[in-house]
Each structure stands twice: as C-alpha cells, then as structure tokens.
Amino acid sequence: MALRLGIILALAALVVTSLSIGAASLWSGDFDAAWLIAVSRFPRTAAALLTGAGLALAGVIMQQSVQNRLVEPGLTGTPEAATLGLLAVTLIAPGTAIFGKMTIAAASALAGTFGFLALSRFVPRHDPMLLPLVGIIYGGILGAIGLWFAWNADLLQFVGIAMLGDFSGVMQGRYELLWIIAALSGVLFLVADRITILGLGEDYARSLGLNYFQTQMLGLVIVAITVAVVVVTVGSMPFVGLIVPNLISRWRGDNIRANLWVVALTGAALVLASDILGRVVRYPYEIPAATIFAVFGAAVFLWLLYAPPRRKPQLDGDRRKPQLDGDRKGPQNG
Amino acid sequence: MATRIPTTLACLLLATAAQAEDLTIATATGDVTVASGPETIAVLDAAAIDTISALGVTVNAVPAMPPLPYLSDVFEAAQPAGSLFEPDFEALAVLGPDLIIAGGRSSTQVESLSEIAPAIDMTIWGEDMIAQAQDRIAAYGAIFEQEAMAAELSAALDARLADAVAAVEGQGEALILLTNGGNVSAYGDDSRFGWLHSALNLPEAYPDLTEETHGEAVSFEFIAEVNPDWILVIDRAAAIGQDGEAAAATLDNPLVASTTAAQNGHIIYLSSAPLYLAGGGVQSMMLTMDEIIAGFAD
Numbered sequence: 001m002a003l004r005l006g007i008i009l010a011l012a013a014l015v016v017t018s019l020s021i022g023a024a025s026l027w028s029g030d031f032d033a034a035w036l037i038a039v040s041r042f043p044r045t046a047a048a049l050l051t052g053a054g055l056a057l058a059g060v061i062m063q064q065s066v067q068n069r070l071v072e073p074g075l076t077g078t079p080e081a082a083t084l085g086l087l088a089v090t091l092i093a094p095g096t097a098i099f100g101k102m103t104i105a106a107a108s109a110l111a112g113t114f115g116f117l118a119l120s121r122f123v124p125r126h127d128p129m130l131l132p133l134v135g136i137i138y139g140g141i142l143g144a145i146g147l148w149f150a151w152n153a154d155l156l157q158f159v160g161i162a163m164l165g166d167f168s169g170v171m172q173g174r175y176e177l178l179w180i181i182a183a184l185s186g187v188l189f190l191v192a193d194r195i196t197i198l199g200l201g202e203d204y205a206r207s208l209g210l211n212y213f214q215t216q217m218l219g220l221v222i223v224a225i226t227v228a229v230v231v232v233t234v235g236s237m238p239f240v241g242l243i244v245p246n247l248i249s250r251w252r253g254d255n256i257r258a259n260l261w262v263v264a265l266t267g268a269a270l271v272l273a274s275d276i277l278g279r280v281v282r283y284p285y286e287i288p289a290a291t292i293f294a295v296f297g298a299a300v301f302l303w304l305l306y307a308p309p310r311r312k313p314q315l316d317g318d319r320r321k322p323q324l325d326g327d328r329k330g331p332q333n334g
Numbered sequence: 335m336a337t338r339i340p341t342t343l344a345c346l347l348l349a350t351a352a353q354a355e356d357l358t359i360a361t362a363t364g365d366v367t368v369a370s371g372p373e374t375i376a377v378l379d380a381a382a383i384d385t386i387s388a389l390g391v392t393v394n395a396v397p398a399m400p401p402l403p404y405l406s407d408v409f410e411a412a413q414p415a416g417s418l419f420e421p422d423f424e425a426l427a428v429l430g431p432d433l434i435i436a437g438g439r440s441s442t443q444v445e446s447l448s449e450i451a452p453a454i455d456m457t458i459w460g461e462d463m464i465a466q467a468q469d470r471i472a473a474y475g476a477i478f479e480q481e482a483m484a485a486e487l488s489a490a491l492d493a494r495l496a497d498a499v500a501a502v503e504g505q506g507e508a509l510i511l512l513t514n515g516g517n518v519s520a521y522g523d524d525s526r527f528g529w530l531h532s533a534l535n536l537p538e539a540y541p542d543l544t545e546e547t548h549g550e551a552v553s554f555e556f557i558a559e560v561n562p563d564w565i566l567v568i569d570r571a572a573a574i575g576q577d578g579e580a581a582a583a584t585l586d587n588p589l590v591a592s593t594t595a596a597q598n599g600h601i602i603y604l605s606s607a608p609l610y611l612a613g614g615g616v617q618s619m620m621l622t623m624d625e626i627i628a629g630f631a632d
Contacts, residue, residue, distance in 0.1 A: 023556035024589075031558070031592070039588045040555050090571075094580070154400035158571045161514050168553040169516035171587055284559070285550040 003251065007262065011269045018045040018276050023284040039172045047175040048167055048275045048289065049268040051234055052244075054181035054226040056267025057188055059241025060256060061219040064199035066120050068131045069249070072241035073113075073227045075135040079236035080142035081112020082228045083163060087146050091153055098232070102177055106228035112142060113224050117216075165230070165237035165290030167275045177229050184222050185264060192257040195219055199254070237290050239297025240267055246304050270296070359473035362441065362457035369452070371479050372432035376415050378447075379437030382456050383408060384608075384615025385470055386435070388487055389480045395429050397421065397440065402607050404617060426450050433477070458614030463529035464495060467614050487616055498534050498623040501630040506563025506594075507539035512549055513581040514570040519549030520556070526613060530566060534626070539563070554589040565595040566626070568606045602629035 019041045020026060026033050026041075059072045073079070085108025089101050096104075116138055123131050150159040188195070194215045197205045205212045230237065244267040248259050274292040281287050354369045376395035377383045380402060383393055387408045395415040396408070413429060416422030418439040426434065427450050434453040436444050447453035456473070458466045468488055475484025502508075510521040510530060522543025523531035531538050539562030543550060557565075569581035581603055590596050604625050608618035 023553050024559040030561075035588075036555075040553075155571065158515050161517050166517060166551070168551055169518065169584070171554055171589060173587065174516065279553075282550075284552070284556050286553055288551070 004262070007265050007269065011265055011272075014269055014272045014276065015045055015049075018048070018272055021276060021279055023279075043172050043175050044167050044170045044275070045272065047170045047178050047234060048272040050175075050178040050181045051165070051230050051237060052240060052267035052269065052271030053185060053264040054178070054230060054267075055237055055240040055271075056244035056263045057185055057260065058223040058226045059267075060245045060260070060263055061188070061195055061223050062241060063245055064195050064256070065216050065219050065223075066117070066131060067125075067199060067201055068128055069246055070128055070132040070242070071135060072239070072245075073223050074236065074238045074241060075132050075139065076116040077112045077135065077139040077142045078109050078116070078224060078227045079163070079231050080139045080146060081115075082106070082109035082224075082231040083159060083236070084108055084112070084142060084146045084149075085228075086162060086232060087149055087155065087159065090155070090158070091149065098177065102229060102232045105232050106225045109228040109231070110221060110224035113220050117220065161235070162231070163236050164288045165235040165293075166286070166288035167234055167278075168286040168288070170234060175233055177233050180229050181226055184226055185260075187218075188222055189257075189260055191215070191218060192260050196254070196256040199256070235288075235290060237271065238294055239301065240271060240293065243297050243300045243304065244270065247300065250304070357476055359454075359476055360469050361473070362437065362455045362459070363444070366454050368433060368454060368477060370477055372477065374429060374431045375433045375435065376426055376429060376431040376451075377435045378415065378418070378421055378440040378443070379435065379456060380405075380418075380612035381458050381467075381615035381618065382435045382437050382470070382474075384612045384617045385467070385487075386474050386478070388616050389471075389474055389478055389483050391474070391478045391480065394431065395426065400607065400611060402612055402618075404608065404621065405612070421447060423447075423450065459526070461524065461528075462532070463614055464491070464533045464619070467491065467616060467619060470614070471616060491616055491620065494620050494623045494627075495533060498627050501627045502534050502536045505630055507537040508564035508566055509539040509557065509560055509562035509595075510566045510568070511552075511557070511585075512568045512570050513584045515580075516584055518552055518554070518557070518584065520552045521549045525549060527566075527568065527609065530622070530626070534623075536564075554587055558589040558592050561593050562595050563598075563600060564630070565590075565593070565601045567601060567603045568609055569603065570606060570610065599632070600629075602626065 019037055022041060024031055024036060024040070026036060055073065062071055062073050062076060063069050082105040085105040086101060088108070089096050089104045116135055119134055119138055120131055123134050146159060147156070150156050194210055197208055197210050198212070198215055198219065202212050245263055248263045248266060252259050252262065271289060271293060274296065275289040278287040278289050278292045354371045356367050357370050358365050358367050374394045375391070377386055377393045378397050380399060383396055383405060386393055387405065393408055393412050396412040397416055397418045398414050399418050401409070413425065414422070415425050415429070421440060421443050423446070426447070431451045434447045434451050435456050436447060436453055437456040437458065441455045441457045444453050444455045456470055458470065468491065471484050471488050471491070475481045508531070510525070510527050512519045512521060520540065520543055521527045522541070523538055525543070530536060540560045565585075567581045567585065571580050585601065595601055602625065604622055608615070608621050612618040
C-alpha cells in the first residue's frame with residue numbers, strides 16, 4: 001500500500017515539477033503561461049510519461065516471451081531495426097509524413113524482433129547471460145548495417161541523435177503518436193494473464209491451453225510498435241525495459257496482472273525524472289534524458305545483479321527459467 | 335584516362351614556370367618551409383580543396399566525402415585518397431605527390447602523411463576565420479605561384495565581407511541554430527560558425543553561448559525565451575533532399591513562430607554543406623556571405 005501511494009505521490013510531484021521547469025520563464029510575463037504549458041510543457045511531460053510506461057511494459061513482455069530477465073527491447077535489435085527502417089525511409093523518400101515513417105519503422109522493428117526470436121530458439125538456456133549477449137551481437141550487426149548506410153549518406157550524426165532519446169524537440173504536434181502506447185497498454189492489461197503464462201515456458205503454457213504462438217506474436221507486435229513509436233518520436237531509451245520490470249519483480253513478485261500498473265507508473269516516473277534532471281543540470285541547455293537514464297540505469301543494473309534477493313518470486317515455474325532474484329547470488333553462479 | 339589530361343596540362347603549365355624554390359609559409363602548426371610549384375598534389379581537407387581550386391590549380395587526389403555541389407568538377411577530376419579522417423596511404427604512395435595538404439578532420443594524420451611526401455596542416459579553426467582564410471589564400475598563392483590570382487581572391491573576399499557587414503549593420507541580434515532531424519543546437523561567437531557573428535559584427539541574441547564544437551542542445555522554449563531578431567539556420571541533415579526543407583519543418587512550430595525573427599520573416603536558411611564541410615574555404619565563405627546579404631536585404 002505504502003509503495004503504491006509512494007509511486008503515485010512521486011509521480012504527481014514530478015509532473016508538477018516538469019510543468020513548471022523549462023528554458024522559457026512561465027511567470028515573467030513574456031509568455032502566456034497557459035499557452036506555454038499547452039504548447040510545450042504538457043506535451044513534453046506526457047511524452048516522457050508515455051515513453052517510460054511503454055518501454056517498461058515492453059520490457060515485461062519481452063522478458064516473459066523469451067523467459068529471460070536480462071533481456072529488454074533495447075537488447076534484441078528492436079531499436080536498431082526501427083532505426084534501419086527510419087533511415088531507409090529518410091533516404092528513399094525524405095518527404096514522407098511522420099505517420100508513414102512510423103509505420104515503416106514499426107514494420108522493420110517487428111521484423112528485427114522476429115529475427116531475434118528466431119535466433120533465441122538456438123541459444124542454450126543454461127546460462128542466462130547468453131541470450132542478452134546474442135541480442136547485443138545481433139543488435140550490433142543491425143546497427144552496423146545502419147551505420148554503413150548512414151556513413152555513405154552523411155547521416156551519421158542524424159542517426160546518432162535519432163538513437164539518443166531526447167525530449168528537447170517534443171512539443172504540441174510532435175509527440176501525439178506516443179498516445180498509441182496508451183492504447184497498446186490497454187490491450188496489454190487485457191491479456192496480462194496470458195503474458196504471465198507465456199513466462200512459464202512453451203510446454204507449460206501449451207498444457208494450460210494457451211495458444212502460445214498467437215500470444216507471443218501479440219506481445220511482440222505490442223513491443224515492436226511501442227519501440228518504433230518511441231524511436232521515431234524521441235529516440236531510443238536504453239535500460240528502461242530492463243531495470244523497471246526487474247525492480248518491480250523484486251518487490252512484488254511475478255504476478256503480472258497485479259504488477260503491470262506499478263511497472264508502467266515506475267517507468268513513467270523514472271523517465272520523467274531523467275528528463276527533468278537533463279533540463280536542469282546545464283540550464284538553459286539540454287542533456288538528453290537517455291544519457292541521464294543510462295547513468296542511473298547502469299548503477300541500478302549492477303545493484304540488481306549483485307544485491308541479495310529480497311524475496312522469492314511467487315511463480316517459480318520452469319527450473320531452466322533464468323532468474324535475477326531467485327536463489328542465485330550473481331551471474332558467476334549461472 | 336580522361337583524368338590524366340588536366341594533370342598533363344597542369345604539368346606543362348608548371349614546367350614553363352620558374353624553377354621550384356623553397357619558401358616559408360604559415361600553417362596551422364607554425365611556419366613551414368616547402369618547395370614551390372608542386373606538380374602533383376593531394377589535398378585532404380574540403381576548405382583547402384575549395385581555396386586551391388579557386389586559384390585555378392588542379393588537385394590530383396581528394397578524400398571521399400559528402401558532395402559539395404560547387405566543387406563537383408574538382409572531385410570528379412581527382413583520384414580518391416581514402417576518407418576525410420583516414421587517408422588511403424597506399425593510394426597516396428602510388429600517386430607519389432609532391433605535396434600533401436591536410437587540415438581539419440585529416441590534421442591528425444599529418445605526421446604519418448609526411449613519410450610519403452612533404453605534408454602541411456592547413457586547418458582553419460577557432461578565432462578570426464577570415465584572417466586565417468586570407469593567410470591560406472596567400473600561402474597557396476605562393477606555393478602554386480599564383481600570387482596575382484591570390485591577391486584577386488583576397489580582395490574579393492574583403493569586398494564581400496564589407497558588403498555583408500553593411501548588410502547586417504543595425505538589423506538586430508541573431509541566433510545561429512543547427513537542426514538535425516527534430517533536434518536543435520545553438521552556436522555562439524566562438525564556435526565553428528562564430529565568424530558569422532565576429533567577422534560580420536552581427537550581435538549575438540544570447541551572448542552566453544560558449545565554445546562547443548557541436549553547439550549546445552537547446553529546446554524550442556529556449557529559442558522562444560531568447561527571442562532573436564534573426565535566426566540563421568544550418569540543416570545538418572540536408573545531405574539528403576533539398577537544403578532548408580527539413581530544417582523548416584523542424585522550426586515550424588508555435589514556439590519558434592512566437593519569436594520576432596519568425597514574425598518578421600527573418601529566418602535565413604543557409605546552404606549547410608559549404609558552411610559545415612568547407613568552412614574557411616574562400617568559395618564557401620563567399621557563398622555563405624551572399625546568402626546572408628540576400629537574406630538581410632529582404
């Protein structure tokens with residue numbers, strides 16, 4: 001109860017802070033405060049919240065789908081594939097409207113995620129580190145292909161900036177696609193139970209009567225669209241999908257239906273906090289939220305790896321299922 | 335073998351010139367002694383290629399780099415010599431140039447390059463870009479024995495600068511913005527584009543911007559708060575599509591529209607490739623100043 005209240009209060013405080021901090025002065029009289037909030041502050045706040053919530057939820061789906069807690073959409077080649085699609089459409093038809101770009105980025109993100117899934121079937125499950133490593137290599141290969149095209153077209157810095165999640169360009173008319181994430185989250189809440197079962201592994205899930213393949217596809221389509229929307233509108237945000245679900249799972253166990261909203265709110269709060277910090281550290285200039293989050297995320301990730309478990313997960317499931325917070329003390333015991 | 339013909343012509347012309355003699359020229363790393371009248375040259379910096387070809391000198395080898403429309407003939411006639419950052423040492427050794435001119439992105443390679451042929455670092459960077467550009471024109475004029483042409487170019491650059499200074503005088507403060515996709519950075523008077531402020535006596539709308547190669551990432555709120563009279567836009571992503579088009583889409587929003595610059599139609603989209611890739615080259619600077627003169631005249 002305290003946790004829920006704490007998250008909601010923290011989130012409310014962050015939203016108020018975010019609405020009142022920015023390069024333009026809200027109260028100097030140069031601008032109409034209501035206009036400034038409507039045009040700039042509210043869109044930016046909403047974008048950070050939607051991005052954080054969407055990526056954290058995408059992390060949950062991804063981890064359940066491949067039954068590995070160390071995997072997140074950022075480690076499965078998904079953003080690289082989305083960027084590749086974005087790059088292709090930028091090169092072939094630079095004038096394409098944002099929705100067209102988004103659709104192509106989502107399609108290529110989906111293809112990239114399927115590629116990872118196909119690869120994951122060949123990865124031995126005895127060491128939980130193997131799958132993320134395969135994902136990093138796979139993403140690296142996709143990224144290298146994108147880099148090669150970008151280098152040839154003199155778009156290296158374009159890609160560099162597109163890949164770095166940053167809310168400084170967000171304003172009215174620039175972020176509305178992110179509301180798709182809100183709709184996708186709604187779908188996710190409806191199928192939360194199935195996603196939980198997905199995490200038990202294919203054999204268990206099938207014996208419980210779940211259409212395993214269909215559920216996995218649905219989950220991955222949600223992941224791909226979420227990541228594509230985020231990459232196209234704000235850029236890629238690493239670590240969110242990795243650390244938020246793990247943090248929540250550590251506190252509350254693995255009942256996904258009960259956890260989803262906590263995961264979403266925590267992801268939203270952390271990304272918004274990163275954006276606020278990025279706005280303040282070098283005021284009035286900006287530091288990308290992704291940079292701030294990566295520093296914070298790396299620290300939390302190390303803590304997650306090495307801190308002793310707080311409690312055993314409620315759903316232990318398949319013993320092959322790799323766990324961060326099970327009885328293992330660290331990766332070296334894997 | 336079409337590329338050989340201009341080379342041969344240049345050789346014939348140079349053969350009639352005076353015997354090569356040693357002369358001392360100013361480079362980015364201090365005074366250096368080089369032999370005048372080199373027959374085969376490799377130039378690994380866009381600003382240097384720009385100024386040297388403006389002197390009517392044939393460049394034999396150039397790095398592969400994003401296209402600069404006004405130099406396309408020069409690039410087509412020359413041999414490839416690696417990339418801007420990584421020269422192709424083998425190709426250069428085979429070419430056997432009499433002089434290698436590096437600068438900017440290739441300046442770190444000068445030492446290794448000097449094992450192939452005399453190599454000089456002609457980087458143009460930092461304060462007083464116009465004076466540096468003038469120094470380079472004079473140096474190239476001396477090296478290639480084109481002093482008369484160099485004096486003409488120098489005078490033309492000065493005249494254009496005077497026109498530009500007159501055009502911007504008393505017109506208010508400006509903010510230099512670089513757009514890259516949906517993001518924007520601002521550049522101050524000691525940045526790579528700073529000469530637009532310092533040489534042209536164009537006041538800065540936000541004087542606190544400090545020295546940063548890649549500018550300061552700013553939000554649209556920042557632009558609205560600074561409220562400049564003029565906005566000079568450089569579109570980093572303009573390598574594809576038309577110059578200015580993508581940047582205009584990025585800046586088309588209510589916050590930018592609220593500035594004095596936007597309300598008076600004072601947003602000038604500069605051709606980004608010459609300014610960004612060949613900054614300090616004489617043709618590039620003249621082109622940029624032409625755009626500013628035209629923009630401020632409206």
